[in-house]
Amino acid sequence: MIFRERTDVGKAKEMFLAQIKGMEKTELLPATSSISRVLSSSILAPRNVPHYRRSAMDGFAVRSVDLLGASPTNPVMLQISDDVMEGTCAPVNTGDYVPDEADAVLMMEDTISIGDMVEIRAQVHPGKNVGEIGEDVRKNEIIFNKSHLLRPCDIAVLASLGINDVKVYAKPVVAIIPTGNDLLPLPGEGIPAPGKTLDINSLMIAKYVEKWGGIARYCDIVPENKQLIEDAICANLDTDMIVVSGGTSVGDKDYVPEVVEKLGKKLVHGVGLSPGKPTALGVADDVPILCMPGYPAAGLVALFAFGKPALRKAGNIPDVPETKVKARMSGKIMSREGYLSYARVILEGNIAHPLMTAGAGILSSIAKSDGFVIIPENVEGCEEGSEVEVVLIE
Template sequence: MGRIFKERTSVDKALRLFLESISPLRHTEEVPLEACAGRVLAEAVVSGRDVPHYRRAAMDGYAVRASDTPGASPANPVLLQLSDSIEEGTSMWVHTGAALPEGADAVVMVEDTVTAGDLVEIRAQVYPGRNVGQIGEDIKREDLVFEEGHLLRPCDAAVLASLGLNKVKVFRKPVVAIIPTGDELVSRETAREVPPPGMVLETNGLMTALYVDRWGGIPRFTGIVPDRPESIKEAVEANLDADMILLSGGTSVGKRDHSPEVVASLGKLLVHGVGLSPGKPAALGAIGKTPVVCLPGYPVAGLVALYFFVHPGIRKLGSIPEVPEIVLRKRLVAKISSKIGYVNFIRVVFEGDRVRPLMGAGAGVLSSVAKADGYVLVPENVEGYEEGQEVDVFLIE
C-alpha cells in the first residue's frame, strides 16, 4: 500500500464486501437453560408434551359443575354443599393452578361467593370452561415452539423448562482474537505509575473485548504487539484459528502503520479507507476463511469501526438475528456540521426532549462517548443539520 489513501470506499459497499467474505459458523453445542439467554438455537424446538398437562384452576375459588349455577346472582344465589368430590349440588375449594377435580368443569371466583358453614353461596353463573386452564392451553404436544435461529431470552428459557428440557442446542459463539499494536502502548497489568509522555495505557483492547462479549462473541485478548510488520504477522498467524481477527492500531498511512499491508501479504485486503468520520483509516480483509478488521487506534474511530463492521460480522458468523435498534426522534438544540462524502458519527447529549451535539470531541477523545447519551448519523450526501431539525438518535450501547 502507498502512504496515501488511494481511494475511499463507501460504508455500504465496505460492509457488503466484508460480509460477503464471511461464512456463518455451523458448529453447535449444548448449554444448560441457566446459560441459554442470548444464545441462538441451532435446531427447532418441538414440544413433546402438553402444557399444562392437566386441567387447572385459573382462579382461587370453588370448582363446580356449571350446570349447577344457572341464574346465580347476588340477589339470587345458588347454595352448594362443600365436599371432597364433585357431583350434583356440591363444590370444592381450589387454588390457582390446582388440578380441577374430577366432575367439575368450571371455577367460580372467590369474589363471587360467600361461605356459611359447609355451604357456599354461588353469586354468579358460570359456563363450562369458565376460569379453567385446559390441557395444552399454553402449548400443545408437537407444537413448533421455536424455530432454528431464534435468539433466546430469559422468558424463552422458562418456556423450554416447562417442556421438561434442561439443555438446548445452540450455535457456538465466534471466537474473536483482539491484537493491540503500537510501540506507544503500555499494558494495564504491568503499569505501576502514570506512563511517561508519548506512552499511553492500552485501553482499546478492553473496550473491544467487552463489545465482542456483549454482541455474542468470545474475546481472546493477546499481548501488545510492537509496530513491526514481522511481529504483527506472527501475531496474526498465531491466531488464525480464531473466527475473526481484530487488529487495533496501525491502520493509517504513517511510517508505523503496518496492519493493512500485513493482512494483504497473508490474504486479501478488501478495503482500506472508508467514508466514515471518525473511522476513515479502517481496513477490512480476509485471510483464508478468517475475516480481519483493522481498527483505527484513535479510540472513537475504533469504536465507530466496531459498530459498523465488527458487530455485523459477529452477527453473521454466529447466525445471530438482527435486533432492531432503539431509535428516538429528537430536535436539535444546536446545528450539526458534517463532512460531505462521509457518514458522520455525531455524539449527542439529551437536554429535556431535545439533543445537543458534543462539540470539540475529536476521534481521540474517548470520554466524549462516555459523556454522550446517543449519536446521530449524518449521511454522506448531507451537509449537516440545522438547529431545531428533527433527527434520529441511536443510543450508545
C-alpha cells in the same frame, strides 16, 4: 491523509459480511446458564402445559348445568365437598386441579358461604375459568426455532417443560491484535513517558466483543514491523474473527492493510466514515479481519459499524435493533458530505447537546456522551433545533 479510494460504508459492510460464514460448532449447556445464547436447533415441547385442567380463578369447581338460572334474586344452594357431583361443588384456588366431573369454575365473588353450603348467585357456561390441558403449550409444538436468542422468560418456559439442557452455537472467538511502537500494556505503572500510550483499545474492543456475544482473545502488542504483524495474524487464524488496532493509515509504517492483502484479500481500505476513514477490511484463510484505526474514538466507530454486525453473523446471533430516542438539537453539528458521520451528543431530556463533533482520538468524549447522531453521507450536518434520532451508546 490521502486514500486512493474511499468506499461507501454500506457497500463496505456488504462486502465484508459476504465473506463471513455463520459458525457450525455447538455445545450443550444447562438451560439456566444459556441466557443470551443462540439455539442451534429447534426445541419441541416434550409435554403439555398445563398437563392437567387447572382453575383460572379462586372459587368453586362446579357442573354448569347445576347453576342454570342462578342470580342474586334466584340463588342456587350447593353442598361444599371434595368431589363434584349433582348438588355439590369443590373449593379451588387459582392453578388448582379441577375435578373431572366439573366443567367450570365459579368466581368466589359470586358466592356466599353458609356453613357447609354455598349460595350461588350467578350461572356459568361450560369451560368458564378452566384452563384446559395444553392451553399454554401442546406436546410436540415448536417452542423455539433454530437461531432463537434465549431470554430470561424463555428459560422459564424451558423449565416449565422440564427441559434441563439446550444445544446452542458456540461463541465466536475474536482475536484482538494491538499494533504500534508507542503502546504500553495494561495495567500501566505511573504516567507513561512522552510519546507512549497505554493500550486501552484492546480492553475496549474485548469488552464490546463479550457484550455482543463473543469471546475475546487478547494478544501481545505488535511493533510496527511487517513480519511481526504477519506472524501475529497467522497465529490467530484459528479464531472466528480478527480485529487489528492501529497501523491502518497511509503513513510509512502503516503496514496492516498491506499485510492483510499478502495473506489473503484486502476488500477495502478507506471508508466514508467519520471518524474512522482509515478503516480496512479483509479476509485471510476464511477469517474476517477488521483493521480499525488506532485513535480510540475512530476505532470505536469502526467497531460499531463493522465489528458488531460481523461478530453477530459469525456467531449466528440475531440482529437486535439499536436503542434510539428522538431529540432536538441544541446547537449545530457540522459533517462532511460523502461521509457517514457519528456525532457525539449529551442528552438532557429530549434535548441533544453536541459534545465533541471532531477529534478521532478523544475517547473521553464518547464516555461522556449518551449517544451518536448518525448523519447520512448526502447531508451536511444538522441545524440547531432540528429533530434527530440518537443512537444510545451501549
